[in-house]
Amino acid sequence: MPVVSAKEILDDANKNIYAVGAFNINNMEFLQAIFRAADAEKSPIIIAISEGAMKYAGADMLVSMTRTMSNNFPRIPVAIHLDHGSSLNAVMAAIKAGFTSVMIDASHFQYEENLKMTKQVVSLCHPIGISVEAELGRLQGVEDNISVAERDAVLVNPEEARDFVASSGIDFLAPAIGTSHGAFKFKGEPKLDFDRLKKVKKYTGIPLVLHGASSVPEASSKKFEEFGGNLKGAKGVPFDVLKDAVKFGINKVNTDTDLRISFLARVRESIYTDASQIDPRKIFGPARDYVVDVIRERMKVLGSSGRC
Ligand code: G3H
Ligand code: 13P
Ligand code: ZN
Secondary structure (H helix, E strand, O other): OOOOHHHHHHHHHHHOOEEEEEEEEOEEEEEEEHHHHHHHHHOOOEEEEEEHHHHHHHHHHHHHHHHHHHHHOOOOOOEEEEEOOOOOOHHHHHHHHHOOOEEOOOOOOOHHHHHHHHHHHHHHHHHHHEEEEEEEEEOOOOOOOOOOHHHHHHOOOHHHHHHHHHOOOOOEEEOOOOOOOOOOOOOOOOOOHHHHHHHHHHHHHOEEEEOOOOOOHHHHHHHHHHHOOOOOOOOOOOOOHHHHHHOOEEEEEEOOHHHHHHHHHHHHHHHHHOOOOOOOOHHHHHEEEEEEEEHHHHHHHHHOOOOO
């Protein structure tokens, strides 16, 4: 299957109640790990590329590597998606480089400005078959003991989501329901606002996206610390919470931190246990293999295994 828009992948996930991982890449090893996991699990994938990744490796480089991998694994549906695009310029750079899907993240602006920018992106992308994601609410953890008003100020407003989706024409929406990026998501219980999520799904019906969805797997963080790292207080979204999120309407699960921690945990192990190793392939190779297993486990949890 050729590289497709993320809409194509996510519409099926929405219809059949499962989620597809959107995995971030910055280099070849992560990309290979994602494709190898997808091949083993028979899972569709979304390759997420941030503006930071474009700056680090070059958008053309990342897109051509992804297209090459896609040619090597023709059975796997794959979308090339701009993660957290912050401006029209970033979206245009992604289109020029050959992305098939974009996120415009104007969630830090007021509602009207967010809607205006999102509409511009939709009118740029839809005529050329590129799917569009937008975000509502702010991505940050919310403590149990905060007031209703404070909670409402951070998390998605379901009625607003209904109007936003109807007037923007976006293909999928990222509603803030209590996750945050990185390895330190929760101080207490890892809880998400599922009542809000259910309402957003009911009011919009479109595929929904969970950002900040990494689980911080125990084996990876243990290894990271065993070999000299520090991840004190790290906590992710547990698998059972992820499964419920999928049940209540999440179809795209953004994952970067888990890959970062796992890769570097294994790099740390190699450096520690093989101190005279000077061949980077002997260090990055096992780290890449380790990430494959982490991604495969995630595909099973999300229900994307066996879908292609
Ligand atoms: O949500 C952001 C992703 O983890 C990408 O992060 O901007 O450091 O590339 P980055
Ligand atoms: P994590 O930091 O939880 O992996 O989230 C990644 C993300 O949301 C990318 O957009
Ligand atoms: Zn994100």
